[in-house]
Amino acid sequence: MAGYQDPCEDFAMAGKRESTTPVGKKSVCAPGADSDGYLFTFPDLVSREFIAILAALIVLCVWSMGIDAPLRAMANPNWTENPAKAPWYFVGLQELLVYFDPWIAGVCVPGIIILGLMAIPYIDTNPRGVGEYNFSDRKFAVPVFMTGYTLWFVLIIIGQFLRGPNWHFYWPWEDWSIAKPAEQQLVNLPPWLGWSLLGCYVAAGFCRYAPVFL
Structure with a gap:
């Protein structure tokens, strides 16, 4: 029918736009990408991440069976x-x-x-x-x-x-067996100096990011 557009097609296209991952700025598309240079997050990306997780898990399991954990002696409450x-x-x-x-x-x-x-x-x-x-x-x-x-x-x-x-x-x-003398007590800086440095830090951040909020 002329002028008719399937709503399911609109829904699919909207989902495609929301659940895709950009390949990059280059005009060359990645394998499996559509004409816009996008790949589906699922299953293209999720499947690869799942395989990577399984591979890392296998490596850790094999590694843990061959190397003992660096455990020390049991804790002594008297020492x-x-x-x-x-x-x-x-x-x-x-x-x-x-x-x-x-x-x-x-x-x-x-x-x-x-x-x-x-x-x-x-x-x-x-x-x-x-x-x-x-x-x-x-x-x-x-x-x-x-x-x-x-x-x-x-x-x-x-x-x-x-x-x-x-x-x-x-x-x-x-x-470490050679004992060192106790260090002198630390001296706190004057409060006005600390507040001044804090104010300068906040002012610098505000000047840097103020255009974002204005």
Whole structure:
């Protein structure tokens, strides 16, 4: 019938637009892509991810059967380990306690990190470079993220490998059996200086991202 359009066809096309993944900016289409250069998320992408997960699971199972877990002796309630360290993925937080008060290192800093990660999609709305390993379109976001990422692993490395008894700093070639004198009490910076630095940090972020919200 002239002028008639099947509603099922419209529904299928709408679902196709919503559930596809762009191949890239190049005009050459990937194998299996349609004329617009798009692939279906299911089953094209999901099936490949599922196969990759199965392969990784098999490798881990075989590896775990051949290598024993690095378990230590049973804990003794009458003896406290020195230094007592958290698991490596929490050593960064433990290292922060050297530089900040407990409520800052244990509450404020992790809270700011979590809230910042949650806010990234709402703050960085730049559509360029999505789905690509692209630095030219992310000249600000990539260095900022990598700086924080690197600093976090620096804290982990220091806490895991360079902290000895009583949480003193030991170089890798120093002997932990040689006791070090107690360090002097840390001196807090003046409150006005801390508030000034915090204000400058917030102002810099506002100036950078204000055009996004205005």
